[in-house]
Amino acid sequence: MIDANRTPTRGRLASAVADVRLWFAPERLRAEGETPDYRFSLANERTFLAWLRTAMALVGGGFAVDQFLPDTNSALRLAAALTLLAGGAVCAVRALNHWVRCELAMRRGEDLPVSRFPVVLGLAVGVIALVMVGLVAVRWGG
Template identity: 65%
Template structure:
């Protein structure tokens, strides 16, 4: 597929985020239990995103005496960025799974959960390092 074809496919996918009724035009209606399970998964991703965003704000607002400005900035922006990515990925994954179920194809695979886990682990290690350095200093 050409670059223009990939861009069009990405654009069409994003447009489906805001017009989920168009998804219903494809394939056949899956068992409602599967659609509801897909929605619960979406909501779990949104809860994860909210926790990451809340953690980003908490680091920025409440660790003012314990961390340097740059450490707070890097950690809070990392958590906020992970929350934004998780939010966008949630809706993208929901649409892709709904389409796959309607078309009777395999559910889409994703590296995003592993990437998110690595980002959160790196941020957690950075936070532990900064906290330990603050206690030692």
Template identity: 60%
Template sequence: MMWFSPSRMEAEGTTPDYRFSLANERTFLAWIRTALALVAGGIAVDQFLTDLTWGLRTSIAVALFFSGAVCALRAVHRWVVCERAMRRGEDLPSSPFPAMLAVGTAVASLLVALAIVFGVTR
């Protein structure tokens, strides 16, 4: 697995312009910040929305935790795929993941908003 083997990555193609590698790394870090924000959101839902029913609160929090974990794993996978493509001189791959993450986050936000507005409480 190239995630943990820099020497295997270096064996792929030729070294790209360092600016592109650094931009790829900044994108990776942005995805990691997003993952951390999703985890923090899950903690906030669980700890601060205590008036919500236990099932709803727990479901939203777990969905946010799961999304954060998926986002973190996707970040490292995307970094490897893009780095490899740059080293090989290939086009960067497209991905539906940003749209899926945006929709998932919007759904979680709407669930919380609806629960608060309609008073789904214990």
């Protein structure tokens, strides 16, 4: 329901804050709508865990860049490591948010929420991989 006194941005912000509160209150999440078929909830959980594995891989990649490219320009190495570490953190938080939004949609009988995040993450990982290829090539070529 949209309040006529709210701007669209303010409504989205309020919705985001409400979603964050649900992260820490599973009993409130269960109070929403009807319990979906457990298979859908388990599939949602498997997707969440896949996103967490991706987040952990990004964090591990950040540490690997920092440890295994010591001869690389320190500013480049630091930027690459911090980008991977930050990407892992963003991916983990986004996974949690998406899990809650999907669970709410299933309980309410609504369409599942769409997200641009997989596309953004895929493109970012591709770009980071190309940068890593460049860093490794410079290191081995020099």
